[in-house]
Amino acid sequence: MDKNNWIYACKATDMPHNGGVCVQYGTEQIALYYFTHRNEWYATQNLCPHKKQMALSRGMLGSQQGEPKVACPFHKKTFSLKNGQCLNDEGCGSIKTYPVKVQGGNIFINVASILTPHSSTLIEYEPQ
Amino acid sequence: MRIIVIGNGMVGQKFCEKLVAQKIAGLELTVFGEETLPAYDRVHLSAYFAGKTVQDLCMKPMSWYAENNVNLHLGDPVTHVDRAQKTVTSFEGTQFSYDYLVFATGSAAFVPQISGVDKHGVFVYRTIEDLNLIWRHAKIAKSAVVIGGGLLGLEAAKAMLDLGIAHTHVVEFAPRLMPRQIDDGGSHVLTEKLKALGITTHTQKNTAVILGNETITGLMFTDGSMLSTDMLVISAGIKPRDELAKKAGLQTGHRGGITVNDRMQTSDPSVFAIGECAVHEGAVYGLVAPGYEMAEVVVHQLSGGSKQFSGFDMSTKLKLIGIDVASFGDPFITDEATRSIVYHDNHKGIYKRINVSSDGSKLLGGILVGDAEAYNKLQQICVNKLAIPPAPSDLIVAPASTSNGADNFELPAGALICSCEGVKKQAIEDAIVQNGCESFDAVKKCTGAGSGCGGCTPMVKDIINATLKKQGKMVRNIICEHFTYSRQELFDIIKIKDLRTFDAVLDALGTGDGCEVCRPAISSILASLWNDLIIKKESATSQDTNDRFLANIQKGGTYSVVPRIPGGEITPDKLIVIGTVAKKYNLYTKITGGQRIDLFGAHLNDLPLIWEELIAAGFESGHAYGKALRTVKSCVGSTWCRFGLHDSVSFAVRVENRYKGLRAPHKIKSAVSGCIRECAEAQSKDFGIIATEKGWNLYVCGNGGSKPQHALLLAADIDSETCIRYIDRFLMFYIKTADPLTRTATWLNKMEGGIDYLKNVVVHDSLGMAAELEAQMQTLVDHYECEWKTAVETPELRKRFTHFINAPEAKDPTIVFEPLRAQKKAAEW
Ligand SMILES: Cc1cc2nc3c(=O)[nH]c(=O)nc-3n(C[C@H](O)[C@H](O)[C@H](O)COP(=O)(O)OP(=O)(O)OC[C@H]3O[C@@H](n4cnc5c(N)ncnc54)[C@H](O)[C@@H]3O)c2cc1C
Ligand code: SF4
Numbered sequence A: 001m002d003k004n005n006w007i008y009a010c011k012a013t014d015m016p017h018n019g020g021v022c023v024q025y026g027t028e029q030i031a032l033y034y035f036t037h038r039n040e041w042y043a044t045q046n047l048c049p050h051k052k053q054m055a056l057s058r059g060m061l062g063s064q065q066g067e068p069k070v071a072c073p074f075h076k077k078t079f080s081l082k083n084g085q086c087l088n089d090e091g092c093g094s095i096k097t098y099p100v101k102v103q104g105g106n107i108f109i110n111v112a113s114i115l116t117p118h119s120s121t122l123i124e125y126e127p128q
Numbered sequence B: 001m002r003i004i005v006i007g008n009g010m011v012g013q014k015f016c017e018k019l020v021a022q023k024i025a026g027l028e029l030t031v032f033g034e035e036t037l038p039a040y041d042r043v044h045l046s047a048y049f050a051g052k053t054v055q056d057l058c059m060k061p062m063s064w065y066a067e068n069n070v071n072l073h074l075g076d077p078v079t080h081v082d083r084a085q086k087t088v089t090s091f092e093g094t095q096f097s098y099d100y101l102v103f104a105t106g107s108a109a110f111v112p113q114i115s116g117v118d119k120h121g122v123f124v125y126r127t128i129e130d131l132n133l134i135w136r137h138a139k140i141a142k143s144a145v146v147i148g149g150g151l152l153g154l155e156a157a158k159a160m161l162d163l164g165i166a167h168t169h170v171v172e173f174a175p176r177l178m179p180r181q182i183d184d185g186g187s188h189v190l191t192e193k194l195k196a197l198g199i200t201t202h203t204q205k206n207t208a209v210i211l212g213n214e215t216i217t218g219l220m221f222t223d224g225s226m227l228s229t230d231m232l233v234i235s236a237g238i239k240p241r242d243e244l245a246k247k248a249g250l251q252t253g254h255r256g257g258i259t260v261n262d263r264m265q266t267s268d269p270s271v272f273a274i275g276e277c278a279v280h281e282g283a284v285y286g287l288v289a290p291g292y293e294m295a296e297v298v299v300h301q302l303s304g305g306s307k308q309f310s311g312f313d314m315s316t317k318l319k320l321i322g323i324d325v326a327s328f329g330d331p332f333i334t335d336e337a338t339r340s341i342v343y344h345d346n347h348k349g350i351y352k353r354i355n356v357s358s359d360g361s362k363l364l365g366g367i368l369v370g371d372a373e374a375y376n377k378l379q380q381i382c383v384n385k386l387a388i389p390p391a392p393s394d395l396i397v398a399p400a401s402t403s404n405g406a407d408n409f410e411l412p413a414g415a416l417i418c419s420c421e422g423v424k425k426q427a428i429e430d431a432i433v434q435n436g437c438e439s440f441d442a443v444k445k446c447t448g449a450g451s452g453c454g455g456c457t458p459m460v461k462d463i464i465n466a467t468l469k470k471q472g473k474m475v476r477n478i479i480c481e482h483f484t485y486s487r488q489e490l491f492d493i494i495k496i497k498d499l500r501t502f503d504a505v506l507d508a509l510g511t512g513d514g515c516e517v518c519r520p521a522i523s524s525i526l527a528s529l530w531n532d533l534i535i536k537k538e539s540a541t542s543q544d545t546n547d548r549f550l551a552n553i554q555k556g557g558t559y560s561v562v563p564r565i566p567g568g569e570i571t572p573d574k575l576i577v578i579g580t581v582a583k584k585y586n587l588y589t590k591i592t593g594g595q596r597i598d599l600f601g602a603h604l605n606d607l608p609l610i611w612e613e614l615i616a617a618g619f620e621s622g623h624a625y626g627k628a629l630r631t632v633k634s635c636v637g638s639t640w641c642r643f644g645l646h647d648s649v650s651f652a653v654r655v656e657n658r659y660k661g662l663r664a665p666h667k668i669k670s671a672v673s674g675c676i677r678e679c680a681e682a683q684s685k686d687f688g689i690i691a692t693e694k695g696w697n698l699y700v701c702g703n704g705g706s707k708p709q710h711a712l713l714l715a716a717d718i719d720s721e722t723c724i725r726y727i728d729r730f731l732m733f734y735i736k737t738a739d740p741l742t743r744t745a746t747w748l749n750k751m752e753g754g755i756d757y758l759k760n761v762v763v764h765d766s767l768g769m770a771a772e773l774e775a776q777m778q779t780l781v782d783h784y785e786c787e788w789k790t791a792v793e794t795p796e797l798r799k800r801f802t803h804f805i806n807a808p809e810a811k812d813p814t815i816v817f818e819p820l821r822a823q824k825k826a827a828e829w
């Protein structure tokens, strides 16, 4: 981790297209997504708040009225990749999001917010 | 007109919104809030522990106040009201004059006088600040007690569980839980449900002392018993915040609350009180919907309207996930003119009671515990005094979803559908008919219905569908917001345009970025058309996750492994391999209804290793993860059975090997029986084959599952070659024309002309496409490859079966199993 809390995740070429992988950071599991169709990168918690399943990195990406989202493979709850809000079930909590940056083909995730609960973060990314 | 609102809670804020919407010229609106946050959704306070942020919960962002010229003073309570001068003074010492003053000071948690309530670790449950304090303390607490077994107390108890406190207790003074909403029978069932969640309840307990030095260590009750605990949340009721009003000389109720009339005026006509701080005809309303109604009344009074407050329905529903509890009307009446009907199922944990007028014509109230699906309907019938079925017990005994008489009730136009936002049925219909809203989201935006607690959502959806139907509008069969085509249209266009990947289809025919509905639907079309490997890099992530990892994801995040066993025939050697592999990778094994063996509980990382061993022993993928051909069951047939007419096993093996890997709109199952005794249950399959004296009978479009349906005869007494040709045509026609996720039975039910039409197409070639259908099927058969074999042999693909991209060897540490009859099972959700 550098002094600004960026951790190295993987190489851009390791990533599936329009899909996610799971990154281990201590005991946290972070889902990292490469939304190829939009040329955007996102990161969220891997835990789906619905039935507490470590599954979001295996979810399907999509958009709803232009808002990028991920659908949990278990019961298809969908979450905004921008602010983590659940888009199809108000009772379902939102998920944490983390900033992602791409530098020289390497992907970094910012984990500054991991120790403070309920902080919502803005997504920034640099197109390749 | 200068208006000052004291209190920026839910009701005060709703009042501001409604008032601003009136656009009154010369309005000067000033709001004082004691809390440091702008008004937030207290009803969903508990969602804060589930991850909702302050921003999520806030009713309006700070910018709203500036944009609408609302002068907001947060963290600055009003400390003095001078009614003669018509001024208020705040804590910080600023003084403002008003023409009208509105009290919206809400209420505070009622804390009984118990010695020790000031100790560390004792909390109330009312504001975000309370929750922050609880959250911090909960980190070091292993047990928690909630005093109060009412709506709020139970919600607080559930929140303690969600915070990870394993031992949570609820202490209630009354002899039962939720004493104001439910009766003893309901409370009994509720107690059991809570126990299952891990919440222990203690009724008829009066707390005498809170034990501990500085920090709480336990409670002692008046009967001398004790309960030790690390923290305590008091949720024993509410106390209207009338202290400031009292000081200003306004009249208050005997048991607290600022007295108001039907116009929400206090004893001073230029001072109003709304929300939980007001007492109207002796009642304090501890719910948000009546508060909103009061706000509406005051806005009317100030803008020349005449609306008055005339009490409010207090029906309530507990919003604990997994536990249904609701009451409506008068839940308790037992007088002469009333009959109660009680349904009590201790086994399933369901308790329902309805109170009906003795002539059996009106529903007066009731209680639902364990199954509150009928709540919306019953509440509407009760409030609108609708007619009830001749046998009133039908209201609670028949499941709510079956469409018997009780369900076809028509609500009057004036029926209140969304009580949070006060939206009537008429308003929803108007939004659809006049403003062209056709989706739930559009109606919600336009009318506000469903934007409060969300409990009315199913009713709003029903009204939308019914209204659209009345207008003669077909709910169009397009697959989702990204494609304005039906599946059949897409199938044809994709083929003509020769599109090969999801992104190519999206760019050519769709908008946006796809979603969890269109991605798998189009992937299935692509697979049916081209039979390319579904886990190529461009396609993998558009498959259902099951297809993406070539295995079914199971509860807990592990996967199942299902090797193909064609016709259910297997050698002893192969059986031994399955056993060996299962043992080595610690898998749960089960023989399935499709005559094969499922292996459950495999870690993602182990999948390639497991399959490598299975493939080496001659197994292939069973496609249990795909919308594809599953199994062709067989009976033992003429080779061993004395009744058998033909060799059903050999034919089943041939059929299964022909169609293995075939992708379709939904899964396909088949079976072959050796005679009319039908031991393979072929007539419950998508296509089933039964031996006759002269050949085979081919049946199609049968279904087991939740809506069982017998398969229908497509052709009789045909030889094996003809049978295969007909199946080719039948399956290909289904694949080309069915909607996504439609089984063959539903497909046939929707088909105009039904089985006769299908017979014409398949047997008599009425569309002249038989040869084309057969040729397409042959191409797919020729393109078959075992996906698992390719995956295991291709390093690029194999790499994908890891849980952590930055720790490929590590397995998901959160996966846990529980023991079960000498094997294991996934841990409960
Ligand atoms: C955990 C929980 C769950 C709930 N669940 C439900 C539910 O499911 N359904 C339902 O209908 N209701 C529910 N409620 C009740 C609902 O939240 C209240 O009915 C509603 O918030 C009342 O709104 P109000 O504006 O009257 O009071 P409040 O929301 O309490 O707002 C009053 C505000 O005034 C402020 N104030 C007080 N005195 C002063 C002063 N002198 N100067 C300035 N400001 C002052 C207070 O600090 C407070 O912010 C729930 C409540 C809680 C706590
Ligand atoms: S269906 Fe007929 S042939 Fe097959 S096992 Fe049963 S009795 Fe024997």
Ligand code: FES
Binding pocket: A048, A049, A050, A051, A052, A053, A055, A072, A073, A074, A075, A076, A077
């Ligand atoms: S666990 Fe994610 S939607 Fe149910």
